[in-house]
Amino acid sequence: MKNDTINISQIVKNVYHSSKDFKYAVCWIKDEIKGIEVNNVLYKNISNSIFFLDNKVDWKLYAGKKGINSGYLLELSPQVLSNPLLSKLHINKVRLFNSETIPLFKLSPGIEIRTQAILEMIDELLGSHLNNKEDALISLLNTFFVYCDGQCNIKSIIEKNHTKANIVYDYKQLVDKNIVRSHEVAFYASHLNISSKYLNECVQEVLRVSSKSIIIEQLLIRSRHALKFTNKTIKEISYDLGFSTPDYFSYFFKTNTGVNPSEMRKSSSS
Structure with a gap:
């Protein structure tokens, strides 16, 4: 797995993504941020939520208090989503990233804690040199998406x-x-x-x-x-x-x- 196929960063500053960047994005927001703008539509004061952002859209993320981590931004290449383990999931790129509306999921408190733990492990793994790192990352992504599918409020979409x-x-x-x-x-x-x-x-x-x-x-x-x-x-x-x-x-x-x-x-x- 190449270094640029998966990227994760804490939400501590404003982020801009152009459709030319050709990556899918999963934005997990724990604490309140100022907003997220998708194709010129602004969603204000979002918290305890996950956005799934298609690589065909332009979006801007407006962070909350300066220097305070408000969550994680996970960027995935198309190659990652085509992995056999992930492609078997019910919640996959067809469901998440190719919809007419932007999926926004509200998380229950228990799942929020587990989501944070999984993303923290992904962040730690990406910075490591452990053997079998690729398999571990795919396994964590699989668990993350399974939690989303099983626990998120589908009324949001x-x-x-x-x-x-x-x-x-x-x-x-x-x-x-x-x-x-x-x-x-x-x-x-x-x-x-x-x-x-x-x-x-x-x-x-x-x-x-x-x-x-x-x-x-x-x-x-x-x-x-x-x-x-x-x-x-x-x-x-x-x-x-x-x-x-x-x-x-x-x-x-x-x-x-x-x-x-x-x-x-x-x-x-x-």
């Missing part, structure tokens, strides 16, 4: 009067709150008073993925976090996530990630 989009939003909220209780699409469809078939149709139209994949990705988000950032046993994690047995949890995890939970934990601690 949908039309309020779009009935199917509202159903999808409600579905994602229900999954977030009840994932331990049920892993079945039918459970959520019944709570929305619609059929499983229609729920899947809505999710396919709005997000271009299946309704089941939302449940799977939410389970993967939580299991990855527990394996990486807690000392809970795999057995404890499996029951915490609503799996009937640790063996079934291991089967689910390996089927969807290619590695078993113990391998994931070992790679995170190495």
